Amino acid sequence: MEYVKLPGTDMTSSALALGTWPIGGALWGGTDEQKSLRTLQRAFDSGFTCIDTANDYGYGKAQELVGRAVKQAGNRDRILLSDKCAINWTQDGSLYRDGSRARLTEEIDLALKRLQTDYIDIFHVHWPDPSTPMAETAEAMRQIKESGRIRAVGVSNFTVDQIAAFEQVCPVDVIQPPFNLFEQQTLTSLEPVLEGRDIAVMTYSALCRGLLSTAAPQDKDRDIDVRSMDPKFQSPHMEHYQQAVQALDTLARERFDKRVIHLALRWLIDRGETHLPIWAARDPEQLNVVSELWDFQIDDDTMREIDRIIAQHIGESFGPEGFMAPPLASEL
Numbered sequence: 035m036e037y038v039k040l041p042g043t044d045m046t047s048s049a050l051a052l053g054t055w056p057i058g059g060a061l062w063g064g065t066d067e068q069k070s071l072r073t074l075q076r077a078f079d080s081g082f083t084c085i086d087t088a089n090d091y092g093y094g095k096a097q098e099l100v101g102r103a104v105k106q107a108g109n110r111d112r113i114l115l116s117d118k119c120a121i122n123w124t125q126d127g128s129l130y131r132d133g134s135r136a137r138l139t140e141e142i143d144l145a146l147k148r149l150q151t152d153y154i155d156i157f158h159v160h161w162p163d164p165s166t167p168m169a170e171t172a173e174a175m176r177q178i179k180e181s182g183r184i185r186a187v188g189v190s191n192f193t194v195d196q197i198a199a200f201e202q203v204c205p206v207d208v209i210q211p212p213f214n215l216f217e218q219q220t221l222t223s224l225e226p227v228l229e230g231r232d233i234a235v236m237t238y239s240a241l242c243r244g245l246l247s248t249a250a251p252q253d254k255d256r257d258i259d260v261r262s263m264d265p266k267f268q269s270p271h272m273e274h275y276q277q278a279v280q281a282l283d284t285l286a287r288e289r290f291d292k293r294v295i296h297l298a299l300r301w302l303i304d305r306g307e308t309h310l311p312i313w314a315a316r317d318p319e320q321l322n323v324v325s326e327l328w329d330f331q332i333d334d335d336t337m338r339e340i341d342r343i344i345a346q347h348i349g350e351s352f353g354p355e356g357f358m359a360p361p362l363a364s365e366l
Contacts, residue, residue: 035081053314058092133163158188213237
């Protein structure tokens, strides 16, 4: 494992963070608690020191599993916990955005209890909530940080204008947009926020919901989890993305004796735009590839060839905002 200093903070992290949305189970076909705990332990053994979770990952289930795993490992002082807030749900489990002061105050208390800790290293507003004044959300986050319960304030899925409005009340330490070989546009749009600033960039969906994990078609469980909502996994787009994946896999084999999963993860590590990519896993065996990421780097010529392959095979680009963003309460 390689390690990085997060700009603008006093935190050092493994070069990859482990994402826990799949182990929460919701929108991923359920969860296996023991397998999830083994996955988290394998991550620790593989050198991961940052775990990213959220209250809406299984309605708190992922947070609880992370808390149990960290307690069992006894490594809280070596682990960065990245958590998210501003999501609520109805009695029937329908998620909606809720950036109110009351909800954020409730969520930090729930998060600390589930994670079995007295502080969280990075606490993100998961999605902006236009139904709540931005100043209210930002003030709540500022007060939570000043109370010592979190070390850094993050915002996820925010636009440049939304970050500017938030920072009128509370400075942002970390941003968390989607970013992978197939979803680059959101981070690119945030360049005005990053220019000339010492701000940490975490990014999620490193393997584009599994699309970049293998050159073989991704059919298993696709119709019962979040991928059923992703246009990339629907015809005719799926065929185009699979062609791109196969070409990228060939490139990885020919130049590095690796596979597309290695290329996709190493691409994130070697790009200057992101400091800490989040890679989600739900099975210990998925993490076997970690030890194979550190004996090569992607040179400039290969970067250009990757861009050429993507341009050749992918026409219209789809980010996750259009299908993963929870609705507002008024839209339910």
